[in-house]
Every structure is written in structure tokens, then in C-alpha cells.
Amino acid sequence: xxxxxxxxxxxxxxxxxxxxxxxxxxxxxxxxxxxxxxxxxxxxxxxxxxxxxxxxxxxxxxxxxxxxxxxxxxxxxxxxxxxxxxxxxxxxxxxxxxxxxxxxxxxxxxxxxxxxxxxxxxxxxxxxxxxxxxxxxxxxxxxxxxxxxxxxxxxxxxxxxxxxxxxxxxxxxxxxxxxxxxxxxxxxxxxxxxxxxxxxxxxxxxxxxxxxxxxxxxxxxxxxxxxxxxxxxxxxxxxxxxxxxxxxxxxxxxxxxxxxxxxxxxxxxxxxxxxxxx
Numbered sequence: 001x002x003x004x005x006x007x008x009x010x011x012x013x014x015x016x017x018x019x020x021x022x023x024x025x026x027x028x029x030x031x032x033x034x035x036x037x038x039x040x041x042x043x044x045x046x047x048x049x050x051x052x053x054x055x056x057x058x059x060x061x062x063x064x065x066x067x068x069x070x071x072x073x074x075x076x077x078x079x080x081x082x083x084x085x086x087x088x089x090x091x092x093x094x095x096x097x098x099x100x101x102x103x104x105x106x107x108x109x110x111x112x113x114x115x116x117x118x119x120x121x122x123x124x125x126x127x128x129x130x131x132x133x134x135x136x137x138x139x140x141x142x143x144x145x146x147x148x149x150x151x152x153x154x155x156x157x158x159x160x161x162x163x164x165x166x167x168x169x170x171x172x173x174x175x176x177x178x179x180x181x182x183x184x185x186x187x188x189x190x191x192x193x194x195x196x197x198x199x200x201x202x203x204x205x206x207x208x209x210x211x212x213x214x215x216x217x218x219x220x221x222x223x224x225x226x227x228x229x230x231x232x233x234x235x236x237x238x239x240x241x242x243x244x245x246x247x248x249x250x251x252x253x254x255x256x257x258x259x260x261x262x263x264x265x266x267x268x269x270x271x272x273x274x275x276x277x278x
Contacts, residue, residue, distance in 0.1 A: 001037035001070075003102025006030045007094035007275035009080035010087035010137040011163060011244035012237040013145075013205045014196050015212055017182040018189035020149040022133030023196040023204065024087065026141040027163050027244075028271040031078035031088065033095035035059055035103045042071045054089060057120040058096035065116065066106055074099070081264070083171035085238030089126045090134040093117030094275050102277045110274075114139045115151055128179060134238075141274035145196050155197060158272040161232070164251050166222050168241040168263040178216060185211045202233030202246055209235030209243070216240065222261060229254035 009029035016022025033055065043059045045052025055074045063070065074096055080088040094117045101108055108116075114135045121127045121135070133146040136153055145155040188211045195204035206223065213220040218240050226234035226245040231254060234245040245254060251267055258265045 003099040005098030005277045006032045007091040018186045023145045024137035025143045026137040031091035033099040035099040037072040054124040055096045058093045059100045062100040084242040087134040090138040142272045162247040165266040166243040205233035205235040
């Protein structure tokens with residue numbers, strides 16, 4: 001009883017902490033999960049030195065849903081930088097849910113599967129709002145807009161665009177975010193939400209980045225550099241430390257400009273295909 005699956009990383013268009021309304025896009029970086037059931041009496045994550053509660057709970061929720069009491073082992077590998085605002089937790093949860101379904105020979109509506117991963121993330125304490133926007137982008141691909149309080153998908157569409165990521169060496173965990181300061185910017189987050197619902201993702205992304213940098217004490221300089229280099233939009237991704245820029249064409253100019261700032265620069269693009277059982 002073995003199953004395999006992968007799910008996408010993502011980048012923020014609108015952070016949901018201020019108003020519970022969020023938007024994100026799936027990007028072409030993945031986390032892979034392999035689940036082997038029937039081993040031992042409980043589900044265990046096989047990742048030495050890493051907190052495995054999220055992936056263990058993701059698998060357990062699928063087993064509970066189908067009335068299965070078997071144990072198992074979950075193994076993951078990822079090309080998504082951890083604790084960088086690029087939706088690594090959502091990708092790990094989604095990949096584990098899908099791999100567990102694959103191991104059971106079962107299927108589930110994609111949004112229902114996504115909600116199981118969100119429930120696991122809340123249980124593990126790795127998210128403030130449940131990150132339903134991030135989880136939907138990771139599972140479905142493309143661009144999504146969500147109401148995280150109601151766990152409702154409000155909009156999903158495809159996008160053809162390059163994405164450039166600036167990933168500083170520091171790590172920031174979403175659970176450590178200053179929620180009170182973030183909610184002070186709710187009126188401007190509402191403006192970004194309106195832009196996203198109209199499909200103006202570039203301006204929504206840039207407004208989001210500037211207001212969250214202000215609230216959380218992050219530098220807006222990478223955003224301004226991205227706009228100067230011709231990006232359609234740029235933002236702090238999640239609560240950082242990574243930044244993401246949306247481009248319609250050549251990335252060379254921005255890549256060179258961001259490399260001067262230090263950290264890792266990653267070229268990727270919007271992935272419209274979503275998660276996949278393998």
C-alpha cells in the first residue's frame with residue numbers, strides 16, 4: 001500500500017492575515033510525498049531533525065476519513081525553500097494527503113482534499129488563518145482568490161507569466177507574524193482584494209507587498225527594484241522573508257538587480273496544472 005504525489009509551492013498576491021481574504025498563485029516548484037501504509041501502529045514522518053507533525057496529521061486525517069486504522073510512514077522531499085513564505089507547508093500537506101489517497105486507492109474532490117490539509121496545518125500550528133488561499137494555489141495551480149474564514153474558493157483562473165523569487169537566507173515562520181499590526185492595514189488590504197477580484201493581479205500584488213512590508217518591518221526595496229526592472233507586480237511573499245515578482249518577459253534585468261541584494265534568486269513561472277498523484 002504505497003502512494004506518491006506532488007504539490008506546488010506558491011507566491012502571494014494578497015496575504016490573508018489582515019482580512020481573511022487572500023490570493024496566491026501556484027509556481028513551478030514542488031514538494032513530493034511518498035506514503036507507505038501498514039507499517040507500524042501509527043503514522044510517522046521519516047525526516048530526521050524536522051518537525052513532522054504536519055505531514056503525519058495530514059495522512060491521519062485521510063485515514064480517519066475512510067475509516068482506516070493502519071499505521072504508516074511518510075517521506076517527503078522538496079525543492080521549495082522552507083520557512084520562506086513560498087507555501088512549503090501547504091505543499092507538504094497537499095502532497096501527503098494525495099499520496100495517502102493514492103496508497104488507499106481512493107479519490108476525493110480536490111477542494112475537499114485541500115481542506116484536510118488546511119485542518120492539519122491548523123492542528124500543527126503552522127498557520128494563522130488556515131492558509132486556504134495558499135493551499136488552493138498549491139493544489140489547483142493558477143491564481144486563486146479565497147475567503148479563508150469560510151474556506152471558500154471565490155475565483156480561480158490560469159495565468160501565463162514568469163515569476164522571479166528573491167530568497168534571503170533567514171527563515172520566518174508564519175505562526176510568528178504580528179497579527180495585530182497586520183490587521184491595522186485591513187482597509188488597504190481590502191483595496192488589494194478588489195484589484196485581485198478584478199483580475200489586476202500585478203497591482204494587487206504590489207499594494208500587498210508595500211503595506212505588509214510597512215506593517216511587518218520588512219524592506220520594500222526589492223519591490224521597488226522589481227518595478228524599476230519592468231515587473232508587472234512584486235510583493236513580499238507570505239510574511240517573508242522571500243519576495244516574488246511577476247514578469248511578462250525577460251527576467252535577466254531583475255535577476256541581476258536582485259542578486260546584488262544577497263540571497264538566492266530563483267527563476268520559475270506560474271504553474272496552472274496543480275498537484276499530481278504520481
